[in-house]
Amino acid sequence: MIVIEHTLVSDEVLEEQFVCDLNKCKGGCCEDGDTGAPLETDELDIINEVFETVKPYLALDGLREIERVGRYQYDKEFGWVTPAVNGGICAYGYHDEKGILKCAFEQAYNDGRISWKKPISCHLFPIRIKSGKEYDMLNYEPREVLCAPACVLGKKLKVPVYQFLKEALIRKYGQEYYEGLDAYYHQYHGKNQAG
Template structure:
């Protein structure tokens, strides 16, 4: 484990390699799971604030589910999450011309309509961050899906890109630039170890 500030990170975040390969997985992380995407409490407000700009990007099925369930729902096991369609596709999921699931929120962001990129849990995946029992320490683990992420793990190895480097933007977004610099320095130090 690596400890930086109040965050404990699994070693695999710096030792393993990963680069998303959407042509292979087709955005399966937006479809497959036990619930929708976990949301920080502050993200509920973000979703409410950008919802009208995101709405034109969404699929009819997603809009229908939002009308039934709401823009977010509370799950006993995971807390606040995005709703899903038939316990599968996230209501904010959209398909591109190649059948790849993308995020309607992120597409609105990329088009300059909003300033909220997407839920941080989505942005960080396959790093999953949870609070420890003390409520202060955060636990960051590298948890790629064995089946869906196989191509991303292979591509990461081929390109020699560590998980933490591939996920630099969301790590900085979640924990800040000084945290990322400390993580990078730790990785560089460990690389020099015999």
């Protein structure tokens, strides 16, 4: 565990290697969980702001679930989360023509319709954040079977988890934070990799 600014970062975030392999996992992390995606409090307002723009991207089942329970809901264990259809797929997810599960928010973002990419918890996966009073704890928590192809691809390409998640980490904590994490990696872990 290392301390970077106000975070405690699991060694695995630097030591393990990971690159999503959507052709193999089919975006299964968007439907394999106990609830929908965890949301930060400020993301609730963002969802309300962008909802009408994102609505055309939604699958019919997802839209029906949102109309039934709301655009987000409160879970006792996880806090605010996106709705999940029948306890499975995120209500904001849909399957493309290749059967890959995509995010309606991200597709609207990629199309230039909205400026918010997706919930930060999704963007940071397989890092999970547990917020405490003084520190956020960043843990590496891939799904054992579902993420196996991503672990294999990460090792093949030699991409540490934190580098794969560079954009998301900068989005969450800023450029300076990422540079600190990167400097730590090159000082301590880069040497171990080379030796």
